[in-house]
Amino acid sequence: xxxxxxxxxxxxxxxxRQVVEQLQHLIAENDLKEKIDLGGTFCMGKCQQGVxxxxxxxxxxxxxxxxxxxxxxxxxxxx
Amino acid sequence: xxxxxxxxxxxxxKVLREVARMAWNDELFDKALDIPKIIVPGKTPTMxxxxxxxRAILNERVKIAMGGDKTNPNVIEVIDIACxxxxxxxxxxxxxxxxxxxxxxxxxxxxxxxxFDHHQKAHIxxxxxxxxxxxxxxxxxxxxxxxxRPCVKSCKVKAISMNEDKAxxxxxxxxxxxxxxxxxxxxxxxxxxxxxxxxxxLLKKSEQNQKYRVYAVVAPSIxxxxxxxxxxxxxxxxxxxxxxxxxxxxxxxxxVANEECKELAEKGFLTSSxxxxxxxxxxxxxxxLAPYISHNLSPMAxxxxxxxxxxxxxxxxxxxxxxxxxxEFQKETVHPYVDSVITFEELQALFDSKDxxxxxxxxxxxxxxxxxxxxxxxxxxLSDAVAQGLKENGLxxxxxxxxxxxxxxxxxxxxxxxxxxxxxxxxIEGMACTGGCIGGAGCLTHGEKNKAEVDxxxxxxxxxxxxxxxxxx
Numbered sequence: 001x002x003x004x005x006x007x008x009x010x011x012x013x014x015x016x017r018q019v020v021e022q023l024q025h026l027i028a029e030n031d032l033k034e035k036i037d038l039g040g041t042f043c044m045g046k047c048q049q050g051v052x053x054x055x056x057x058x059x060x061x062x063x064x065x066x067x068x069x070x071x072x073x074x075x076x077x078x079x
Numbered sequence: 080x081x082x083x084x085x086x087x088x089x090x091x092x093k094v095l096r097e098v099a100r101m102a103w104n105d106e107l108f109d110k111a112l113d114i115p116k117i118i119v120p121g122k123t124p125t126m127x128x129x130x131x132x133x134r135a136i137l138n139e140r141v142k143i144a145m146g147g148d149k150t151n152p153n154v155i156e157v158i159d160i161a162c163x164x165x166x167x168x169x170x171x172x173x174x175x176x177x178x179x180x181x182x183x184x185x186x187x188x189x190x191x192x193x194x195f196d197h198h199q200k201a202h203i204x205x206x207x208x209x210x211x212x213x214x215x216x217x218x219x220x221x222x223x224x225x226x227x228r229p230c231v232k233s234c235k236v237k238a239i240s241m242n243e244d245k246a247x248x249x250x251x252x253x254x255x256x257x258x259x260x261x262x263x264x265x266x267x268x269x270x271x272x273x274x275x276x277x278x279x280x281l282l283k284k285s286e287q288n289q290k291y292r293v294y295a296v297v298a299p300s301i302x303x304x305x306x307x308x309x310x311x312x313x314x315x316x317x318x319x320x321x322x323x324x325x326x327x328x329x330x331x332x333x334x335v336a337n338e339e340c341k342e343l344a345e346k347g348f349l350t351s352s353x354x355x356x357x358x359x360x361x362x363x364x365x366x367x368l369a370p371y372i373s374h375n376l377s378p379m380a381x382x383x384x385x386x387x388x389x390x391x392x393x394x395x396x397x398x399x400x401x402x403x404x405x406x407e408f409q410k411e412t413v414h415p416y417v418d419s420v421i422t423f424e425e426l427q428a429l430f431d432s433k434d435x436x437x438x439x440x441x442x443x444x445x446x447x448x449x450x451x452x453x454x455x456x457x458x459x460x461l462s463d464a465v466a467q468g469l470k471e472n473g474l475x476x477x478x479x480x481x482x483x484x485x486x487x488x489x490x491x492x493x494x495x496x497x498x499x500x501x502x503x504x505x506x507i508e509g510m511a512c513t514g515g516c517i518g519g520a521g522c523l524t525h526g527e528k529n530k531a532e533v534d535x536x537x538x539x540x541x542x543x544x545x546x547x548x549x550x551x552x
Contacts, residue, residue: 004389007447007551007552008324008326008447009314009325009443009444009445009446009447010443010444012444012446012447012541012551013444013446013541016551017547017550017551020550020551020552021550039388039389040385040389040551040552041386041389041390042294042323042324042326042386042389042390043323043324045288045323
């Protein structure tokens, strides 16, 4: 499964780094490194909704506060 | 507002702007031949002997703006008919010699090359003179002048000579495409080929980034350019041209610094690989040291590789101060990642070809890289970043002795010493341009304040350390 987080300037200012860090942590904690391919990408053209995240091409708007919820509800349910 | 240092740059810009304007409108192939007359209308010459010569030269400039001579692999090209065939006699005594009694010139000349005629005026015996310039320095009347061609003087790798027609000729086996001659030739007879048409084509065929996305990777030296506008407005301007996103090459620099310090600690001696002209120089003039060139790709290629990993169909255009990057992106190791390269001069031409006044635009944030990645743009920055990288990677025990070489002459000295194993240092930061990238030939302006601008841009980075910047990747 491909999980991409926008690290473009706008999302970066909205906390994409914290989102990435949390996701990395959650992936490691749940031992999902083999299953989830986490990567950074630049600008998805939806800066208003940042931090922009895609899960196998489906778009999600995530913030550092909602990252954990997002992981549990959206990511885990797909496994 | 003054955008360029010289009128040569301004002329080159006008050609690029007209070529780009027509290319956007798909009119180039019908109207390219009209460009010289658009730039030089009327019958009064302002640059050369007559408007016809001016237009003939402009025709050559149009060709170079459209990609230049495909049979010449070098991106730096001489426009034969634009070369003014400057005198190149070396040191000569001028009429200002008053025939004094002191004869300081004679005393200082170790070769005995100075003689005097019966008016006591000095003459230089060219068979003895070694062009050391001491006589010129001591003459109280500054009567001795160096008649060396500006291109030859600027070319520190001695790649420029004179062909049988007395026009300048570039030896591609020596040339490192640094662009020093491009910036220095007062007649604009040496110039860098442009890839603006490729870039316009990439942008148009992307159909507003629907078919594939086009990313602009900007060099950190951009902070010292376009100073008539705010940096955020320049970024918006780049997006207005049709780029999907603007990414800092400085983030690639962070990635490079993080790897380069580990490589250095492992190997014990290294030269940098960021400056393509420097890398080319080492390979051409010091092949014995080539194995010590860092195996890292340049920051440009590193960040491009990263973008393509996440977005495999994307196209990447590097925008920077550098003519040598136009060579680098064509290398087998780099071409898979970087699709084209343009300079700041060419970016200005692209803005104006779309009548984009960037000072009226809103600002777009540009953030990702750390302070250290950003200061790569000036001499000494890379060394600072490697020192920081060693610290952040817990490699403090490695005793870094960086030699930051500012300009190709300084690089030559350090490389000579290194090849004789007498260099007091274990890391050579090689920058072909004086001052580092901010002295690049593709810069709009080369000012005293540029270094301060880069440092300020560095300090504005939200990411204070290299690790901070890399954590997001």
